[in-house]
Amino acid sequence: MTRQRLEVYNKVMFFKHINTSQVPMMAAAIVGACRESGWALDVQPQLLGAIFSALFNFDEDFRTLPAATIDEVAAAFPNAEQRREIVDLMLICELCLHEIPAKLSDSIDRWAADLGVNDIDLTVARELAQGAQARAQYDLYRNGFWGACTEIDPAFSALIEANGARAFALTITADPLESARWAALEHCPPGSLGRGVWDFYQQRNFIFPGTPGAVSKGESHHDWVHVLSDYGTSPMGEVEVGAFRMTTTDDSGAALTFIAGQLAFYQGGIMPSALTGLHADHILEKPGGPERVADALRRGRECTFDTYHMFDFFEVASEPLETLRQRWNFVPKSVADSPSWDEIA
Numbered sequence: 001m002t003r004q005r006l007e008v009y010n011k012v013m014f015f016k017h018i019n020t021s022q023v024p025m026m027a028a029a030i031v032g033a034c035r036e037s038g039w040a041l042d043v044q045p046q047l048l049g050a051i052f053s054a055l056f057n058f059d060e061d062f063r064t065l066p067a068a069t070i071d072e073v074a075a076a077f078p079n080a081e082q083r084r085e086i087v088d089l090m091l092i093c094e095l096c097l098h099e100i101p102a103k104l105s106d107s108i109d110r111w112a113a114d115l116g117v118n119d120i121d122l123t124v125a126r127e128l129a130q131g132a133q134a135r136a137q138y139d140l141y142r143n144g145f146w147g148a149c150t151e152i153d154p155a156f157s158a159l160i161e162a163n164g165a166r167a168f169a170l171t172i173t174a175d176p177l178e179s180a181r182w183a184a185l186e187h188c189p190p191g192s193l194g195r196g197v198w199d200f201y202q203q204r205n206f207i208f209p210g211t212p213g214a215v216s217k218g219e220s221h222h223d224w225v226h227v228l229s230d231y232g233t234s235p236m237g238e239v240e241v242g243a244f245r246m247t248t249t250d251d252s253g254a255a256l257t258f259i260a261g262q263l264a265f266y267q268g269g270i271m272p273s274a275l276t277g278l279h280a281d282h283i284l285e286k287p288g289g290p291e292r293v294a295d296a297l298r299r300g301r302e303c304t305f306d307t308y309h310m311f312d313f314f315e316v317a318s319e320p321l322e323t324l325r326q327r328w329n330f331v332p333k334s335v336a337d338s339p340s341w342d343e344i345a
Contacts (some may be wrong), residue, residue: 013039017081023056025076028068029086033111034093034104035067043290044096049293054334055301070114082248085117088255167180171214178210179216185317193324194317196227200341204233224313227321228330229299232339236289240338247300249308288337295335304329 018026030048039045045062052058068076077083090108094100105247112118188194200223201204207213209220222241229244231237247260300307305328316324325331 017079017085020056020083022076023052023058024096025068026062026086027052027058027060027062027065027088029073029077029111030089030093031062031065032067032069032073033090033107035062036103036107039063040104044093047293048093050290051297054291054298063226070111072257073111074115077115078308080116082319083117083256087112087115087117092255092258092295103332162234170219171209171212171216174212175210175217179208179214180210180315181314182208182210182220182271189316189320190316191320191322193224193321196321196341197313197317200227203342203344207268219311221310221313225307227341228307228325228328229296229303230330230340231296232341234339236292237339238285240275240292243293243296243309244303248303249306251308285309288335292335292338295338296332299331299333302329302331 027048034044041064045067048062049060052060054060077086089110090111094104094108097104161226168180175333182198185194185198189197190270202209207216209215215223222245224234226237226241229241231240247303289295
């Protein structure tokens with residue numbers, strides 16, 4: 001990708017289709033579809049409250065907020081993109097649950113059908129509800145960010161056919177040239193993005209992409225974003241990175257990629273990560289969890305750089321990290337308990 005294309009991104013972000021005046025109705029729509037006779041877990045209204053406060057300055061209690069009907073929401077949101085964003089948020093709320101009740105799934109499906117939304121996100125959620133973990137995992141990777149890896153590696157489709165979902169996340173065949181250019185990041189100037197990413201790998205004893213067993217070339221893209229956005233690699237840090245990336249882009253797979261992180265690093269008992277396996281449940285329910293996710297969503301919306309789409313970060317590896325953050329408006333965090341990228345937590 002050329003420098004000119006790196007500098008200019010005409011993006012439309014997650015939630016940008018929703019006007020400020022429509023925010024109360026969007027909130028009421030989520031309540032109408034998901035709360036029904038009550039919230040299954042307190043983390044659901046906590047997360048919604050944190051998101052709406054951070055993104056829209058909408059401070060209402062989702063435990064008592066009146067619900068809207070499908071007809072009211074359909075009339076208020078004629079735009080297909082608006083409706084898709086609403087349903088995606090319903091799914092994020094649903095997948096806070098460790099056991100997904102059929103009543104909730106049926107309600108969201110009904111809302112989605114009446115709003116004319118039929119995305120792969122719904123398919124994955126239903127596969128999980130039916131216990132089809134392997135199929136859900138494959139669909140998440142294929143239709144989320146990782147599916148774009150086929151654009152940078154002509155042999156990628158064959159690797160997926162032979163190795164399954166793990167090929168989305170892991171290097172299967174050796175690529176000495178790829179691993180060599182990662183190793184060369186050691187020689188980038190101190191304080192540069194490239195040197196930061198090299199340190200990021202060294203601190204965690206990660207092996208470089210291009211080496212069998214390392215992350216794949218596509219998966220490694222988000223490691224650069226870890227450093228740029230200043231998030232660590234704890235399960236909560238991975239959820240924060242996914243939330244941040246989702247709101248920097250309008251790609252149709254972005255919400256699905258965040259949902260994949262939510263499932264693998266918060267809902268480990270429902271679906272493992274193809275890269276790191278099973279993780280403990282309930283991390284989002286720890287103090288400050290919803291606020292950290294909401295802040296990551298807010299920071300992603302402020303960012304002027306589409307962190308979701310593929311390009312060659314090596315083109316800017318020697319530039320100062322802080323200069324790039326300022327250029328692309330990676331604004332500071334507003335939560336104090338979110339570790340930085342160079343903290344092992």
